[in-house]
Structures are given as C-alpha cells and as structure tokens.
Amino acid sequence: MIEIKNVKKSFSKLEVLKDVSVRVEDGQVVVILGSSGSGKTTLLRCINFLENADSGEMTLGDIHLNLKKATKREILQIRRKTAFVFQNYNLFANKTAIENVMEGLVTARKLPKEQAREKAREALDWVGLSDKYDQYPSQLSGGQQQRVGIARAFVLHPEVILFDEPTSALDPELVGETLELIKRVAQKGITMIVVTHEMSFAQDVADKVVFMDEGLVVEEGTPKQIFSEPKEERTRQFLSRIISLDANYSI
Amino acid sequence: MDFNLENFKESLLSGIEYLPNTLKLVFVPLLIGLFLGTVVALVRVYRVPIIDKLLAVFVTVYQGVPIVVALMIYNLIFMLKFNDIAKALHIPKTVTNVDNIWVGIFALTLTAVCSISEVIRGALLSIDKGQDEAGYSVGLTKVQTIRRIILPQMVPVAIPMLINNVVGLIKASSVVMAIGIIEIVAGSIIPSSRTYSFFEGYVAAAVIYWVFTIIIEYLADVLRKHTGRFRRNLYD
Numbered sequence: 001m002i003e004i005k006n007v008k009k010s011f012s013k014l015e016v017l018k019d020v021s022v023r024v025e026d027g028q029v030v031v032i033l034g035s036s037g038s039g040k041t042t043l044l045r046c047i048n049f050l051e052n053a054d055s056g057e058m059t060l061g062d063i064h065l066n067l068k069k070a071t072k073r074e075i076l077q078i079r080r081k082t083a084f085v086f087q088n089y090n091l092f093a094n095k096t097a098i099e100n101v102m103e104g105l106v107t108a109r110k111l112p113k114e115q116a117r118e119k120a121r122e123a124l125d126w127v128g129l130s131d132k133y134d135q136y137p138s139q140l141s142g143g144q145q146q147r148v149g150i151a152r153a154f155v156l157h158p159e160v161i162l163f164d165e166p167t168s169a170l171d172p173e174l175v176g177e178t179l180e181l182i183k184r185v186a187q188k189g190i191t192m193i194v195v196t197h198e199m200s201f202a203q204d205v206a207d208k209v210v211f212m213d214e215g216l217v218v219e220e221g222t223p224k225q226i227f228s229e230p231k232e233e234r235t236r237q238f239l240s241r242i243i244s245l246d247a248n249y250s251i
Numbered sequence: 252m253d254f255n256l257e258n259f260k261e262s263l264l265s266g267i268e269y270l271p272n273t274l275k276l277v278f279v280p281l282l283i284g285l286f287l288g289t290v291v292a293l294v295r296v297y298r299v300p301i302i303d304k305l306l307a308v309f310v311t312v313y314q315g316v317p318i319v320v321a322l323m324i325y326n327l328i329f330m331l332k333f334n335d336i337a338k339a340l341h342i343p344k345t346v347t348n349v350d351n352i353w354v355g356i357f358a359l360t361l362t363a364v365c366s367i368s369e370v371i372r373g374a375l376l377s378i379d380k381g382q383d384e385a386g387y388s389v390g391l392t393k394v395q396t397i398r399r400i401i402l403p404q405m406v407p408v409a410i411p412m413l414i415n416n417v418v419g420l421i422k423a424s425s426v427v428m429a430i431g432i433i434e435i436v437a438g439s440i441i442p443s444s445r446t447y448s449f450f451e452g453y454v455a456a457a458v459i460y461w462v463f464t465i466i467i468e469y470l471a472d473v474l475r476k477h478t479g480r481f482r483r484n485l486y487d
Contacts, residue, residue, distance in 0.1 A: 048387075048388055049387070050384050050387065050388070076390065076392060079387055079388065079389075079390050080390035082388075083388060083389065084384075084385075084388035086381060086384070086385065086388075088381060090379075090381035090382065090384060090385035091385070092382065092385060092386070092400050093382065093404055093481055093482070094400065094403040094481045095400075095481070096481075103386075103389055103391070103399070104389030104390050104391070107390075107391055107395050107399060108389060108390030108391055108395075109390065136480075136481040137481075138481065138482060152389060153388075153389075156389065156390070
C-alpha cells in the first residue's frame with residue numbers, strides 16, 4: 001500500500017500542489033489524469049524525491065515518513081522500493097541495454113553480476129528485446145528505449161512503479177505497443193501509478209482514476225465513474241474537450 | 252641568415268636532454284589538475300553549499316592573473332621565506348639545496364586546476380539532469396550516480412577541450428625560464444650562447460614542442476574515441 005497525504009509543493013511563487021492526498025492499494029493501477037500544469041508529474045516526482053515537497057506525509061509498506069524532513073537514508077530506502085519510468089526514457093547513455101537493466105541490481109542491490117545479468121536477460125526478453133542486449137541507447141529507437149526503461153524498472157520488482165507520461169514522446173505508431181507492454185506489467189500484479197493522456201488506456205487498465213486540476217485532486221473513482229458519470233463540472237469539461245478533440249481528428 | 256645544421260642538431264640534442272624537466276612541468280600539473288579540477292567542478296555543479304561559492308571566486312580571480320606574474324610572486328616568496336618556513340616546520344633544508352622547479356610546478360599546477368575545472372564543469376553541465384534522476388530512481392546514491400553514470404559520460408565531452416588545455420600547458424611550461432629553470436627552450440639555447448646560433452636554437456626548441464604536441468593530440472584522439480564508444484556522432 002502506498003499513501004501520500006497533504007502534499008504541498010511550490011516552485012518559487014507558483015503553487016503546483018496545493019494539498020494532494022492519494023491512496024493506492026497493493027496491486028492497484030492508478031491513472032492520474034489532468035491537463036498540463038495540473039501538477040500530476042510533480043506529484044509523481046515528489047513520491048520518488050526527484051522533487052522535495054514542501055510538506056506532506058508518505059506511507060509505503062511499513063515505512064512512514066515526512067516528505068519534507070526525510071533523511072538521506074529514508075530517501076534511499078524509498079527509492080529502492082520504487083521505480084520510475086520517464087517520459088523521455090532517460091536510459092544511461094554510457095551503458096548498453098542490458099547494463100541499463102543490470103545497474104540497479106548490481107550497484108544498488110549488490111546482486112552478483114552473473115545473477116543480475118541473468119535477470120536482466122529475462123526482463124529484456126520479456127519486453128521483446130532479446131536481440132538488443134548490447135546496443136547502446138543511441139542505437140535504439142524511441143519505442144525500444146522506452147521498453148528498456150520499463151524493463152529497468154520492472155527487473156527491480158519494486159513495490160510500486162511510477163510512470164510519468166511513458167508514451168508522450170513516442171511516435172503515434174509506437175504508442176500502442178508500449179501501452180500494451182505497460183498493461184502486461186499491470187497484469188503481473190505490480191502496483192502502479194501512471195500519469196498519462198491516453199484515455200483508452202485509463203479506461204482499460206486502471207482500477208482507479210484520479211483527476212487533478214490546478215494542484216488539487218478534483219475527483220477520483222473507478223474509470224466507469226469518471227468517464228461515464230463525472231460528478232464535477234471541471235472533470236466534465238476536461239473530458240468533453242478531450243473527446244471532441246478525438247472526434248475532430250478522426251475524419 | 253645562414254642556417255647551420257650542425258648547430259641546429261646540437262641544440263636539438265641539448266633541448267631533448269631537458270625534456271624530462273618539461274615532462275615534469277606538464278604532467279605533474281596535469282594529473283593534479285585533472286583530479287582537483289574534477290573535484291572543484293563537481294563541487295560547483297552539484298552546489299555544495301558555501302564551498303562552491305568560495306571556489307567560484309577563487310577560480311575567477313586566479314584566472315585573471317598571468318602565469319608569469321604568479322610565478323614571480325611564488326618565486327620571491329620561495330626565495331625569501333623558504334628558510335623560515337622550513338625552520339618552523341623542522342625541515343632540515345635551506346633554499347640553496349631545494350630545486351626551484353617545484354616553484355614552477357606549483358604555479359603551473361594552480362593554473363591547471365583552475366582551467367581544467369572550467370573544462371570539466373562545462374562538460375558536466377552538458378549532461379542532461381535526467382541521467383542523474385534515472386540513477387537515483389534505480390536506487391543509486393549520489394556518489395554512485397556520479398561515478399558510474401555522470402563521469403563516464405563527461406570524459407568524451409571534455410577531452411577535446413582538455414587537449415587544448417594540455418597543449419596550452421606544454422607551451423606555458425616554457426615560462427619557468429623566467430625563474431631560471433632549464434627546460435626545452437633554455438636547454439636548446441645552451442649551445443647557442445657558445446656558438447651564437449640562437450636562430451637554430453629556437454627553431455630546435457620549436458621542433459621539439461611541435462613533435463611533443465602532435466603526439467599528445469594523437470593520443471588524446473584515440474582516448475576520446477575509446478571513451479565515447481556509446482555516442483553516435485556522424486562526424487567521428
């Protein structure tokens with residue numbers, strides 16, 4: 001179970017998160033929706049301490065801590081129980097695909113190299129890159145890089161994987177297969193928090209949808225509740241705009 | 252003007268004889284500069300509180316002083332104060348039995364630390380913040396991320412600018428003549444003061460520097476290609 005409570009975060013004068021609380025049960029897939037600037041990425045980054053929240057609390061399994069006052073050790077502890085999939089992949093540029101996947105196992109978890117290599121091979125096979133072990137990120141396409149990114153997160157068997165718009169930087173053609181892969185991760189029963197703009201993915205895969213706007217959680221519920229019977233005006237506006245956008249372009 | 256090949260050869264050999272001094276004046280500052288320069292750059296890029304500001308001021312101020320001026324100042328301090336300092340530290344040596352090449356090495360080292368730190372800082376800044384974040388996200392500590400992810404990516408970026416620095420250092424090493432240290436230039440014109448063939452002497456020194464520099468540039472390029480295997484660059 002992962003729970004964050006009353007998270008606040010400002011960048012100089014701009015209040016990005018005003019008071020956000022989210023609870024995710026084990027094995028749940030939570031999709032966070034919202035327009036740009038609503039604070040969803042910042043929320044995700046606060047969970048992994050890539051941003052330091054101004055206040056708030058977090059519970060992850062048996063760890064309970066204050067987001068503002070967390071010590072270096074606590075931060076490391078949290079980071080070793082979570083994994084992050086980035087919008088622009090952020091693969092280690094100086095390491096091959098398999099080394100990227102091994103890095104967390106070998107350096108952070110102190111697994112023997114051979115064992116780590118075996119696990120990394122399995123993970124890369126699982127994401128369909130069995131012929132790309134020794135390629136550097138610069139030799140891989142965007143879709144392949146993101147699959148390595150997912151393998152790198154997945155191989156750690158973290159308590160939760162955080163996805164930050166994992167398909168936003170991809171070619172439209174590659175979005176489908178990457179979402180398909182993320183769905184397979186979800187089917188493995190791993191807890192996930194996904195920030196995305198892919199509505200159909202949210203409808204298909206999410207156990208819970210959280211809609212954020214201007215640094216606040218406006219509404220949350222099952223995909224059915226959010227998409228078919230949204231209670232809040234702001235949610236309705238957002239959804240109708242997205243859906244009409246879809247209609248405009250599908251000539 | 253006649254060019255006397257015999258005198259030229261004599262100067263060449265005499266210059267080469269003092270090559271070890273130039274090597275000391277180049278490689279001691281280079282190695283210390285690479286190490287401390289990297290430390291200074293990391294402190295500044297990763298913003299270690301207070302120390303980063305102090306180092307920024309030091310680097311800026313120090314780079315504003317010509318090497319030869321700094322060298323003269325250190326040499327005066329060395330000549331006038333060495334005996335007192337040695338006595339205070341209970342070192343049984345006096346200024347007459349210490350080689351003042353160490354003053355030259357000291358001056359060149361400080362210059363090298365400053366300029367190399369700027370090169371490495373530039374290279375570090377060119378690496379995307381996402382690389383650090385990816386390191387943290389798989390559970391690496393800051394030090395592990397720097398050592399395993401950031402520094403290996405910094406090296407191939409820094410090498411072209413570093414070559415420039417090393418070449419500059421090789422040439423700058425000749426300023427130590429000013430305090431009477433004999434290196435390639437001073438060595439090459441030793442025979443000239445007997446034969447009055449200064450032209451041949453300086454040309455000989457130029458040739459030695461030229462060959463030395465070319466070898467360094469070649470080695471650096473091999474190193475750059477080797478450390479940058481992971482990069483895809485159409486111009487390589």
